[in-house]
Amino acid sequence: MKALAPLVASLLFGLCSAVTAAPITLKVAHFLPPSSPGHKDVIQPWCEAIKADSDGQLQCQIYPAMQLGGTPAQLLNQVRDGVVDVVWTLPGYNPGMFPISEVFELPFMTTTAPASSRALWDFINDYAQAEFADVKLIAAWISGPYQIHTRKTAVRKLSDLAGLKIRAPSRLSTRLLSALGATPVGMPVPQITEALSKGVIDGAMAPWEVLPATKAHELTQYHTDVVKGRTLATSTMVLLMNPARYHSLSPELQAVIDKNSGATTSVWISEQFAQADAVGLQAAQERGNEIIYLTTTQTERWEAAALTVTEQWIQQMNQQHKGAELVKAARSLVDKYTKK
Known part of the structure; x- marks a missing residue:
């Protein structure tokens, strides 16, 4: 029994360490002020959702209004390069980078934001995945008209x-x-x-x-x-994550991000913008x-x-x-x- 004591102590220490592991903080950046609907009604609730779903293991530090420097057009490179972990941005701020999914920005193309956002998500998956190959696409939606x-x-x-x-x-x-x-x-x-x-x-x-x-x-x-x-x-909008940051997470925490990504999340975000339009x-x-x-x-x-x-x-x-x-x-x- 004495010989097992060190092993038991080691296992208990590892278990306690896992339980008390420090939360992982994601840097989330966007271009509008904290008073904007995108910040209050989308970014903050999304961050609250991943925190709740991960029992506090995933948290956000939000940087609105380009607080980390740069211009809105540079958000794409910031998340690609890992300067930040998650960004909300407009593909249209980077002309020529998203030529296929840009079709949703053609005049008289879209209808309501929720319906058109669901359509955009499907379209990207069917025709434009290559445009997002170097980022993790969390959500894609259209602005209000x-x-x-x-x-x-x-x-x-x-x-x-x-x-x-x-x-x-x-x-x-x-x-x-x-x-x-x-x-x-x-x-x-x-x-x-x-x-x-x-x-x-x-x-x-x-x-x-x-x-x-x-x-x-x-x-x-x-x-x-x-x-x-x-x-x-209208404009297409996206929530993007640095892929290396995503893959650095445990499978359980990746599942939390996945739960708060995709078609349903895209439509939910578009609904928040529709309410803000009113x-x-x-x-x-x-x-x-x-x-x-x-x-x-x-x-x-x-x-x-x-x-x-x-x-x-x-x-x-x-x-x-x-x-x-x-x-x-x-x-x-x-x-x-x-x-x-």
């Missing part, structure tokens, strides 16, 4: 956009604004406030949810949207701003003008892929989940 928010000019018809300098979030929205007659000015969300306040831009293309965090509803008077159905434009719209209404919904005829004119953006995208994709088939597949998936 984009409206055009203007300072001094009410946009009621296509010709009202002529010459207006409008913030564009991505290369496809840049092409769309040009096709509609506006002058696009590319910039990420955090720059909208200063650009509007200084008159660098006449308006911004953005979803309702970003208005309160950027104070854009205080800096604009008019908000123009198309009639219900397909959205004018809050942003209400904020604009409470200030007495004018909400303009285009007539069906005007919407059809905008859609006709935007066709060149889709056609150009198909032609460029045809150099390596079958662009028309990708558009057809994306629309089919959007229709599939919209009808449910």
Whole structure:
């Protein structure tokens, strides 16, 4: 029995060490302030979920508003290089890096955020896995529909956009604004406030949810949207994890990350943004701003003008892929989940 004592003590010490192992803290970074819906309603609850599901073994240190330095466009490299463990970012901030999944940013492609986000997740798994080969894709979703928010000019018809300098979030929205007659000015969300306040831009293309965090509803008077159905434009968003960090976790903790990843998580995130859109719209209404919904005829004119953006995208994709088939597949998936 005495000979077994050291072995028993060793086993007990190992067991106690495992039980009392220090929590693993993941560095989570994004580009918006702590007051934003993305921080409060998505990142924080996601972190709380993995903490609860891991009995406290997984925790987050969140760095909003690019607190670790760099620009929103550099978040992709930060998570690839392991500077941070998890990021929320927009693929559109890195033009050309996600050419296939970019199809969901084509004008008049998407419908509701939950349905289109479910479609996006399936589409990536069917056609665009290679674009995310060097990261772990936790979730992929679309923002709410984009409206055009203007300072001094009410946009009621296509010709009202002529010459207006409008913030564009991505290369496809840049092409769309040009096709509609506006002058696009590319910039990420955090720059909208200063650009509007200084008159660098006449308006911004953005979803309702970003208005309160950027104070854009205080800096604009008019908000123009198309009639219900397909959205004018949107952006794809992703939650990404450094793959080496993921694989460094125990199988049990990897399972916790997996539980909080995938199609269900993507749809849940999109629902939080949809709720935030309602809050942003209400904020604009409470200030007495004018909400303009285009007539069906005007919407059809905008859609006709935007066709060149889709056609150009198909032609460029045809150099390596079958662009028309990708558009057809994306629309089919959007229709599939919209009808449910």
